Amino acid sequence: MAQAAPALRRYLLLLAQEHLEFRLPEITSLLSLCGGQFSGEQEVRVNSPFWILNIPSEDMARGLMKRTVCAKSVFELWGHGRSSGELYASLKNYPTDKMLPYLQSDSTYKIHIHTFNKTLTQAQKIKKIDALEFLPFKGKVNLKNPEHIFWILEDYGMNPNDVPEEPIHLYFGRWIADGQRELIESYSVKKRHFIGNTSMDACLSFIMANHARVKPNDVVYDPFVGTGGLLISSAHFGAYVCGTDIDYNTIHGLGKASRKNQKWRGPDENIRANLRQYGLEKYYLDALVADSSSPIWRKGMLFDAIITDPPYGIREAPRRMGSQKETVKSVERSTENHFFVSSSYHLSDIFSDLLKFAAEHLVMEGRLVYWLPIYRPEYTEEIIPRHPCLKLISNCEQMLSSHTSRRLITMEKVKEFKDQDENSYMLDGQYMPYRGHNSFREKYFSGVTKRIAKEEKDNQK
Structure with a gap:
């Protein structure tokens, strides 16, 4: 019974x-x-x-x-x-x-x-x-x-x-x-040892970890790790954390500082030091210099959650590894005697690659939580990136300006990924990348909304 x-x-x-x-x-x-x-x-x-x-x-x-x-x-x-x-x-x-x-x-x-x-x-x-x-x-x-x-x-x-x-x-x-609620103050970015231009607000960082259902002994990954702010909240809840970023200087804590009245980063400003500051160093696995558009993980490598804030061109430029044949965006030193070429990385490709990676490398019922920038006059639910292995769980808006916002997207893996289906789903129109994401930066800075409002006001006269 x-x-x-x-x-x-x-x-x-x-x-x-x-x-x-x-x-x-x-x-x-x-x-x-x-x-x-x-x-x-x-x-x-x-x-x-x-x-x-x-x-x-x-x-x-x-x-x-x-x-x-x-x-x-x-x-x-x-x-x-x-x-x-x-x-x-x-x-x-x-x-x-x-x-x-x-x-x-x-x-x-x-x-x-x-x-x-x-x-x-x-x-x-x-x-x-x-x-x-x-x-x-x-x-x-x-x-x-x-x-x-x-x-x-x-x-x-x-x-x-x-x-x-x-x-x-x-x-x-x-x-x-x-x-x-006290975590918001105790983990405040203002008190953090190592920060960048886009370090995530502590409250939102913990919200993301909770949306991802992070639990003790999970392995959590951030493919756009930056200064590692999103890893800290997951480590606080007992998860082991790792990440990658294409920016060599950020991963190794080099270059110009983001703090006011500080020109250069100190010798101990890095992701590991941040976790050490909060007594969470034992949960730190590693942070690697890598390109999220190029696979580096072996087959069968699975994460319990992927939590990330991809660059969308406002404070940090989206980049990936390029070649001399491509239009060169910048050349950076990555080791003592090696330079790599980076090229622009379209937002639509970032999200397409991110969902494909999550479909392959999440455990079943594992969650992907990420931010999606939106130009509000063009927004419909149809522009949310989708993948047949991932189910949309929630979609929450945070306003950035009168005409732009970003949405916290939470997806859960509900279907096993199969190699032979890697790109076949793209033939279905509902999974095609929305190319409008690529012009988000231009729309953000253009003031188009102000011009439209002025024209509408003039037409009413």
Whole structure:
């Protein structure tokens, strides 16, 4: 006889109001990593800081909070409503046997009030706490070091210019755990030893690792590794990390510094030193000078995740190995007595090569997470690069300007790669590279949108 699935319990998730589009994919990915799945009691309001989730156990809720940088806290939800009366009625209907273990006479507790989009006076807070006297609290109040913490959370809507007198929704619950928001500060690029012009923001770096479902003992690879910012977040979660980059100076920490008031990089500025700074050096495998468009890995070499931010020509030029017959872009010294020629590397080719590489070198159910630059007036979902071995999991936008953005694309390997099918899928129109990506840099700097807006305004006169 099949064992019954565990009953789902209601939890309230309090989320940070930052990177709103990235939150749902992060929470969904982490729940699946913990062995669960995303299940909301009601339709999730994507922009709201309050989500009610159904999670099988408190341990899974704690596991979620050990990873997330998008959520602040999680609570065991005891009651909620659209008014104080509805909240109190909901609390009175909550099973007493589930409350009592946390309300015993030999325990200590405190009640905390959190409001979104409104500030309450101390007198208002005390009044709201006193209104909960019908709950069977038997323990002693301890404001400094309580055993149990209970929260009243009030939602006053999203519009700071039209704040209602009363909250539009109220929640009460037992605090379970906080998320990992402190990682954003402790891993801040401002404090990092080795940085470059395009070093990834710490918050986004951890979001990418969570979208990729990185876990301990994974092997994570970045084919455009740069200064290794994306490797740090994966190593923090216990993964072994490696990467490649075509720029010899960056890999070896040579050349001009990116910091203000520093002309040249120091002798110990490199990716390994960054990992050492955070006590993560044991997870560093290696960083190689290599061209992502040319295969260097043996057949059968598999990675658990590929996390990368390809160059798209704004601060760093996309390049690959060239030959004297090609139009020369630059000549760089790569060893003591050897020079290589680099040529331009079209964005459409970068993404086509990246997906092909992921299809061949990811483990089954392994994930590819990368940034795709977008010219917003031309954007449709059809321009997202695709591969028959990879399934699109999520697609989140980060605005760069009024007419450009970049999208964090997460894909999962769902089909084994076969050599004989290496390029045959290109015959299918849906997998053809979108050549419009190649002119992203020109569109970014052109000011086309401003000219269009001016012409439209002139036509309306």
